[in-house]
Amino acid sequence: MSGAGHAPGHGPAASILRIVLLLAYPALSHVASLRSEGGWAALALFGLVLLCLLDALGRRRPVAWAALLASGLLLAWLGRSPWAWMLLLAPPVVFPLLVAWGFARSLRPGRVPLITRIVQALHARAGVPVDDRLERYTRRLTAAWALLLALLAAINLGLAMSAVPDGLLAAFGRQPRWPLSHAQWSWCANVADWGLIGGFFVAEYALRCRLFPQRPYRSAGQFVRQMGQLGPAFWRDLLR
Template identity: 60%
Template structure:
């Protein structure tokens, strides 16, 4: 299931960008259908009747919207909502009485390897949690601004208002469905290089090993992490 979920996640920005670049309602419907399958994958694989019915209703609605002037509008929401949600999850973990999200991950990695976690690493992981929350929050705000400003499919234009700083649908999509991931990837790589220098004694040897070690924490760890 994890592989299929990853495939659906990777397919969404491709479909969404093709829809915006070509102003094609069919691609937009395909992108949103991909997202519906991603969100309902587990109950669908379990053959839950309610999930099958909900998917059928969503597909019918997406087909109807794809034939209208609002075909591309549903694509405006996911880059804002999902990134804002992840930013909130990082930020929520910084509240008093909670353990910062990245601190919990680092604790899991070090405990798995039987290594102690220093006070400096505790501070660093908290600062990194804050940095991720801030970066994701800024991207969510930027995505919202572009979703309002896109022409002709942006929210303001569809409501009959001229956006003060208009951008094309393709420019919106380039940022929301391509550059977002590039910015996040660049931040991850830069932070990893900094972490290598500051903490040379760690339970992983490379970026690939880091991802492998995180996967070994197991689904139970990751499901509890976001509670």
């Protein structure tokens, strides 16, 4: 049998589905917040569950299919209660924190910083060596991303505590000092967060182009394409 085929859950269709699900979550979460409807919140959360289980589903693991079915039934039931919207408060805190931890732990002695590994892989594909100056820069950039994502998680936790009427403080009968409506929370957690991350990425890319004019990509589009060409196995193992 040829080894040229894609592993289950890692073909082009799976990659496109991952992107669609990743982009759909903040959009559905925002709609749920603007309309204060549990059904939309349940749909957003189900898409997030599907995204997390996609690899195992592609490998036809019965436990993954059972987990997806159980999650769907639970969310359908929660969609008729305020708890569905309350669950939306968790992902903007948990996911940035997990990714920040992935960046931070790669800075420990004896490990290669996460962004250094990406740059080394890109340069290796092009047959271009990575000099010491670039390695120092990528180590600092890895730390910067860890700090930014940890800060976002902390801010989102504060927003989750301030949301009314279904925020964390309100759930325990406490009145937040600076109460936020569902819509205000969502504009911050589902829109502003992505704007900040995108702005940081664009600003850093511009700085990198200025500091390191000799690089294996000539444009932002080519940079993104080359990162995609590193393959699913590389990205799957990156945060391990």
